[in-house]
Amino acid sequence: MTNTILRIQNVSKIYGDTEVLKDISLEVNEGDTVVLIGPSGTGKSTLLRCINLLSSSDSGQIWLDDQEITAAGVNHDHVRQHIGMVFQDFLLFNHLTALDNVMVGPVKVLGMSKEEAHKKAMWELERVGLVDRAGHYPGQLSGGQKQRVAIARALAMDPRIMLFDEPTSALDPELIGEVLEVMEKLSREGMTMVVVTHEMGFAREVADRIVFMEKGVVVEEGPPEDLFYRPKFERTREFLWKITELYGKHDQDGEQDAASVED
């Protein structure tokens, strides 16, 4: 029995006179990790912003659980409480400690008591391995630690789904691993996630499904094995190849093997 948490139906988004998203349809089941890949400017960030209503789509519908969140009269603030968002540049609240960054959502948005929120926040910091940094301000944390706090901040709202927009792209290479580890753990624990990333190692090992987008359309989607080893389109293969070469040197051999196996 799979339960669909997110359903995107024929969503389009227009900026000026360019159609950035063209008739996108996508479903994400409970507990699934969907990795979204595609060239720069393809509309991946735009799609994530449409999902949590930071941008409005120009046509189509989006459902979160059984609610159509794109319907008129829906309270956007309420919808966003249930959707966790992790940004490329962390966007921790600069004036708050790690602990307060994680507490502020439950306290101000959910109306949780300070004591309860404190417990909750410490629990979430524990999950990302940063209890010992609870009193640190963002400026006193490394990039990897900032991103883990940002993940804890989103988790503290007990979201139905987590959206990640290139969560490791702003990180020094040696800090990427700690963030991917946390995300992998979340995925194993059954969190529903949509992840935009260039980390092909993560995509291959953690994703239940990979969605390849180009120029505002979904070109191809399927389990990692299919996209890596049996892509339907030459474009998919080319892109995966290029991105693996660019971002994951350690993956390159595997990729070449895969290519030769297939030929």
Add this chain to the structure above:
Amino acid sequence: MALWDIFVYILTGVGITVAVTLVALPMGLVLGVLFSLVRIYGGKVFSCLAGVYSTVMRGLPPIVLLFILYFIIAGSINLSPFWAGSLSLGIISSAYQMEIFRGAVLSVGGGQEMAARALGMSRIQTIQNIILPQALRLAIPPWSNEAATVVKDSSLVYAIGVAEVLRRAQFVGARTFKPLMAFTIAAMIYFGLVFLVSHALAILERKTRIPAF
């Protein structure tokens, strides 16, 4: 009149100088913060109105607004010289403070706002919990300049006969034929006040500084 007596006579005006400042500065602060938010978040019409207010009020010499308020408006609503003076300085200051806070809010950045909205905060909650706490900190140094300006501009109310430091200095200087001494004392008093205010705000800035930011 001995030097000491002249000094005491002028110093008696400090109460009024301080009182004018304590009306004008907080009034400018409240209106300034409010108008800066209207300017940024108020939508086309209100934002535009706030912009016009800012441009006009910063374009007027304070003394002109003071005369308008005192000689033209005060007559019909029974405004004392003290209040006419303090209010006009508060209005002028609100326009400058509005620009200070507008700059501060804008430099906090859209990313912080986006992160807060993504958590489910409403716009008001975002401004209250995320934007203002950071913007107010950023505003302290330029606000310190504005506070100094208001302390000094409080001397303008002398023109409508309020017996503050400058008016008293002029009066006692003329009566004792020691204007240099009288005005020097006045200058020192203003300097002392400005020094105190700047120093207090520098301490506030240090105390509220975000670690490693």
